[in-house]
Amino acid sequence: MIVGSEQEKSRAKQQEFLLGKLEPTPGQQFLQQIIDNSYDSIFVTDKYGNVLLANSGTGVFMGYTTEELIGKNVENLVKKGAYDWSPTMKAIKTRTVVSGIVRNKHGIQEMATSKPLLDEKGEIVMVITNARDKDLVEEYIAALEKERSIVHRYKTAVEYLSEVDSGNKEIVAESPQMKQIIKTSNVIAKTDSTVMLIGETGTGKEVMARHIHRNSYRSKEPFIPVNCAAIPHDLLESEFFGYVRGAFSGANPQGKPGLFEIADKGTLFLDELAELPLSMQSKLLRVLESSEIKRLGDTNIHNINVRFIAATNRDLKTMINQKQFRSDLYYRLNVIPINLPALKDRPEDILAFAHKFLEELNKKYSLKKQFSTQATQLLFNYNWPGNVRELRNVIERLVITSSSDILNFDEDSLVNRKPSLKNEQRCQQISRDYQGTLKNVIKSVEEEYINQVLAECGGRIREAAQRLGIHRTMLYRKLKDNK
Numbered sequence: 346m347i348v349g350s351e352q353e354k355s356r357a358k359q360q361e362f363l364l365g366k367l368e369p370t371p372g373q374q375f376l377q378q379i380i381d382n383s384y385d386s387i388f389v390t391d392k393y394g395n396v397l398l399a400n401s402g403t404g405v406f407m408g409y410t411t412e413e414l415i416g417k418n419v420e421n422l423v424k425k426g427a428y429d430w431s432p433t434m435k436a437i438k439t440r441t442v443v444s445g446i447v448r449n450k451h452g453i454q455e456m457a458t459s460k461p462l463l464d465e466k467g468e469i470v471m472v473i474t475n476a477r478d479k480d481l482v483e484e485y486i487a488a489l490e491k492e493r494s495i496v497h498r499y500k501t502a503v504e505y506l507s508e509v510d511s512g513n514k515e516i517v518a519e520s521p522q523m524k525q526i527i528k529t530s531n532v533i534a535k536t537d538s539t540v541m542l543i544g545e546t547g548t549g550k551e552v553m554a555r556h557i558h559r560n561s562y563r564s565k566e567p568f569i570p571v572n573c574a575a576i577p578h579d580l581l582e583s584e585f586f587g588y589v590r591g592a593f594s595g596a597n598p599q600g601k602p603g604l605f606e607i608a609d610k611g612t613l614f615l616d617e618l619a620e621l622p623l624s625m626q627s628k629l630l631r632v633l634e635s636s637e638i639k640r641l642g643d644t645n646i647h648n649i650n651v652r653f654i655a656a657t658n659r660d661l662k663t664m665i666n667q668k669q670f671r672s673d674l675y676y677r678l679n680v681i682p683i684n685l686p687a688l689k690d691r692p693e694d695i696l697a698f699a700h701k702f703l704e705e706l707n708k709k710y711s712l713k714k715q716f717s718t719q720a721t722q723l724l725f726n727y728n729w730p731g732n733v734r735e736l737r738n739v740i741e742r743l744v745i746t747s748s749s750d751i752l753n754f755d756e757d758s759l760v761n762r763k764p765s766l767k768n769e770q771r772c773q774q775i776s777r778d779y780q781g782t783l784k785n786v787i788k789s790v791e792e793e794y795i796n797q798v799l800a801e802c803g804g805r806i807r808e809a810a811q812r813l814g815i816h817r818t819m820l821y822r823k824l825k826d827n828k
C-alpha cells in the first residue's frame with residue numbers, strides 16, 4: 346500500500362486495528378459497543394469488499410462469529426452460501442448506494458443498504474452496509490399503507506362533503522305530524538336499524554336523515570348523502586365500491602375509496618333509491634347482508650360498518666310488481682319506514698317555514714320585509730306541490746322582486762304564472778322583475794321556469810325533466826344549484 350498523506354496514514358492505521366493487528370483504543374472499543382447494540386446488522390468493508398468491522402447481528406445473519414467475519418471477503422461469503430448476493434460488491438462496482446433484499450442460507454431475508462464512502466479524489470474509502478429484518482420492514486410498510494389509506498379516505502370524505510350542502514339547518518316541526526316524526530326519529534336514531542324515508546320531493550327527507558345521524562352515536566363520523574339518480578349507471582359501481590390503483594384507464598392513479606368506505610362508521614343516505622338499476626340493487630343487497638366490500642380490481646375484502654338510510658318519492662311496491670325493484674332489497678331497507686307528509690297536509694308548518702325563510706333572507710340581505718295578512722292567508726291556502734323546497738324558492742323570489750317592505754302578492758305570483766301581457770308591457774315587466782347581467786337574468790328565468798314546471802308536475806322529477814327536455818340528473822343538479 347502506498348502511504349502518502351496524513352489522512353491516508355491514519356486510515357491505514359485504522360484498517361490495521363480493524364484487521365486485529367493493533368490493540369483497540371478506548372474510542373474504537375466504544376464504537377464496537379455501539380454497533381453491537383444496534384438493532385440492525387451493520388458491517389464495513391474496504392474498497393475490495395474485505396470486512397473491516399461487523400456487529401454481532403451481521404455475524405448471526407451470516408452464520409459466523411464477529412471475529413471470524415473480520416477480514417473475510419463478501420464475494421467469497423456469497424460463494425460459500427452465507428447469503429445469496431452482495432449489495433456491498435454492487436455498491437463498489439457502481440459507486441452508488443445500493444438497496445435490496447438479501448437471503449441467508451436459512452432463508453431469512455433482510456432489507457440491506459450499502460453506501461460507498463468516497464474520498465476527495467472519488468476513490469472508495471470504505472463501504473458501510475446496514476440491514477434490517479425484511480418482515481419487520483414489511484410490517485412498517487403495511488402499517489404506513491394502512492395509515493395512508495385512512496388519511497386518503499378522510500380526505501376523499503372531506504372533498505365529497507365540501508361539494509354537497511352541509512345542511513346543518515334547524516328543523517321546523519310545528520305540526521302534530523312532524524312533532525311525532527321527530528319524536529320517533531329521536532328514538533330510532535339511537536339504534537342501528539335501516540330507515541326508509543318516504544315522501545314527495547321537497548318534503549324534507551334529507552333533512553330528516555341528517556337529523557337521525559346527528560342524534561346517533563355515529564354523529565362524529567361522516568354523513569354521506571348520495572343521490573342515486575344523479576350518478577350515471579356506468580359509474581355506479583366505481584362510485585359505490587371504489588377502485589385500486591391501475592383498476593382501469595382514466596382512473597385516479599392512487600385508487601379511490603368508494604362511498605361505502607367513505608361512510609364507514611357513519612351513515613350513508615341513499616336518496617332517490619328507486620333510481621338504482623336492478624344490477625346495482627343486487628350489489629347493494631349483498632353489502633347490506635355481509636357488510637363486506639371489495640374495491641374494483643382488488644382481491645382483498647374490507648369490512649364496513651355503515652348505517653343505511655334510504656329515501657324515495659316513488660311507490661316501491663308498484664315497482665316491485667312491475668319487476669323494477671327487488672323485493673328482498675325493499676324488505677331489507679324498509680325496517681323502519683317513516684312517511685313524511687306533503688306540506689299541504691301540515692298547514693301549521695307552512696307559516697313556520699315561511700317566517701323562518703323570510704327571517705333568513707332579511708338577515709342575508711339586511712332587509713325588514715313582512716308578509717301582509719292577505720299574503721299569509723294565500724301561503725296558508727296554497728297546495729305547495731313542490732313542498733318545502735317550492736315554498737323556500739317562492740319566498741326568495743318574492744322577497745327579491747318586491748320593492749315594498751310589506752310583501753303582498755296574489756296566487757299567480759305563487760305559481761309564478763304571469764298574466765299574458767302585450768309586448769310593450771311585457772318588456773316593462775321584465776325590466777322591473779329582473780336586474781343584473783344577462784347571465785343572472787337567464788339563470789333567474791331558468792329557475793322560475795323549472796319551479797313552474799315542477800309545480801305543474803306535482804313535484805315529480807321524472808315528469809318535469811321530460812317536459813323540460815333534460816335528463817333528470819341535470820334537473821337534480823340545477824335544483825341543487827338553486828337551493
Ligand SMILES: Nc1ncnc2c1ncn2[C@@H]1O[C@H](COP(=O)(O)OP(=O)(O)OP(=O)(O)O)[C@@H](O)[C@H]1O
Pocket residue numbers: 514515516517518544545546547548549550551552553616656658733734737828
Ligand atoms: N323540517 C324541515 N326543517 C327545515 N328545513 C326543511 C325541512 N324540510 C325541508 N326543509 C328544506 O326544504 C328543502 C328540501 O328538503 P330536502 O332536500 O330534505 O327534501 P327531500 O324530500 O329530500 O327532497 P328530494 O326528494 O327532492 O331529494 C331544503 O332546502 C331543506 O332545507
